Amino acid sequence: MDSSAELSIRGADGTYPVVVRAGALADALPAFVGARRFSRIAVITNDTLAPLYGEALVGRLPDAFLITVPDGEAHKTLSTATALYGDLLAGGCDRSSLVIALGGGVIGDLAGFVAATFMRGVAFVQAPTSLLAMVDASLGGKVGVDLPQGKNLVGAFKDPLAVFADTATLRTLPPIEWRCGLAEVLKAGLIADPPLVDHLLACGPEPVEEIVTRAVRVKKAIVEQDRLESGVRATLNLGHTFAHAIEQVSGYAWKHGEAVAVGLVGAARLSVRRGLASPTLAETVERAVIALGLPARYAGLEPAALWDAMRHDKKWQGGTARFVLLREPGAPCVVDGVPRDEVIAVLESLREGT
Ligand SMILES: NC(=O)c1ccc[n+]([C@@H]2O[C@H](COP(=O)([O-])OP(=O)(O)OC[C@H]3O[C@@H](n4cnc5c(N)ncnc54)[C@H](O)[C@@H]3O)[C@@H](O)[C@H]2O)c1
Ligand SMILES: [Zn+2]
Known part of the structure; x- marks a missing residue:
């Protein structure tokens, strides 16, 4: 089998590509985003991944800025989502903006939920960095947050424009x-x-x-x-x-x-x-x-x-x-x-x- 691959998934309104390749964050993702027009690009990540991959990614994208949340499932909540809406507004995001989720399944679910609901929904790209997120959480369009009563109790279906699984990032995965x-x-x-x-x-x-x-x-x-x-x-x-x-x-x-x-x-x-x-x-x-x-x-x-x-x-x-x-x-x-x-x-x- 080919060592790198581009697949696509048929979602609610069309088909989106899933790129699985070492280096996709450095080339395929910036090329994809650069070919489209967004008023602003918000890269949402956590404080573990921001120094590893977030800062470099933002540097490769036009009109992009980084939003960092604390690491961990404990932060996949409505209160973090509320803070993120504020960060998007403060960064000048509007309905023509793009949200990129850079991280494991926690960030994918949280940033996807924010992208599904901010201004009734803005464009969204998944950049999964954990193995679980690459093979499971980033695919299929389910996004959401936890409530004190249980996990994933509030959510939405939100297909991404594309998924970029950069397998090189797995080298730093615990x-x-x-x-x-x-x-x-x-x-x-x-x-x-x-x-x-x-x-x-x-x-x-x-x-x-x-x-x-x-x-x-x-x-x-x-x-x-x-x-x-x-x-x-x-x-x-x-x-x-x-x-x-x-x-x-x-x-x-x-x-x-x-x-x-x-x-x-x-x-x-x-x-x-x-x-x-x-x-x-x-x-x-x-x-x-x-x-x-x-x-x-x-x-x-x-x-x-x-x-x-x-x-x-x-x-x-x-x-x-x-x-x-x-x-x-x-x-x-x-x-x-x-x-x-x-x-x-x-x-x-x-x-x-x-
Ligand atoms: N939406 C769905 O369909 C779906 C499916 C399965 C799971 N999930 C959700 O996914 C979440 C679990 O995802 P997870 O296992 O990725 O957990 P996670 O997002 O908490 O990531 C695990 C840990 O690995 C770190 N990490 C991730 N990538 C790294 C990298 N490349 N280098 C160094 N550290 C890295 C993270 O910062 C975190 O500390 C749960 O919230 C679960 O509900 C969603
Ligand atoms: Zn599972």
Whole structure:
């Protein structure tokens, strides 16, 4: 496969390019923006990424200025959004301005929400810098902020004009964030790209541009079929029912990607238990998770408490136990009405020391 790639995603009003290439922040993004007219360009980033990439990017764009928010999910809030509206006004932005989100999924969601709502919506470009944002958060048009009551409770659908995933930025990504992104790459392979799973097992997560591009293709195919999340997009939730329960019951001591890794093993074991898949599926998923340096087990959490957390999952409409399961890599299915004792048995088997 080509080591760099340009893909495109069909969104609400047309198609937008997704450029996956080392150096895209230095060439492709400035060229794209320079070919269009914007009254002002606001690059929204955080205080970790501003010195690494933000200042250089602003220097390459006409009429651009940098807005920096503090790093962390704790700042993906309406009060940060309010501050950003003020910064946009102070910087002279109007309806013909452009907002660029430069950062991980937190910045993409937050800046995208601001772009969707400032003056009823301004042009928006995604420049994801974390692996998770490149393969997941920057694609598909969902943007939003958290409320004290829960994550992503206020949001919008906002397609970007383009996505520029500069894989060179991944060199400074903390190793734990890299591994968490790999959990989503593995998820993408399990949903729709079995050769990607084989590649991760045989060669590890290199070359980076290739694994990012392949995971982007999976998400592209799914969101194009189901832009407003009614059906097939649910398969992107593979491993996530388990993961959300682990995150929640641990009081968010678990990182999302690590919880997804355990959740992928859980979904595979549940698939085997229900006779959907052969035992080799669970072995393959567990081997891949371990090969990527991710956890396959959890400790210190009660299976009954995890089940209770799952019951409150907003995707379990009417209280029916809904899981995305696998017949084999590349063949997901949504299964309703999974009995409690089967889920508990799988949760028991995922406990460390069992
Ligand atoms: N909109 C969607 O469809 C969607 C999908 C999945 C996740 N999300 C959201 O994405 C967020 C998680 O995204 P994330 O995992 O990228 O977290 P994040 O944005 O918090 O980034 C993780 C950490 O890595 C740092 N970082 C990012 N890129 C870096 C780089 N190149 N070099 C050095 N440090 C870097 C960040 O500053 C941060 O400290 C959550 O808020 C989640 O809700 C949204
Ligand atoms: Zn996820």
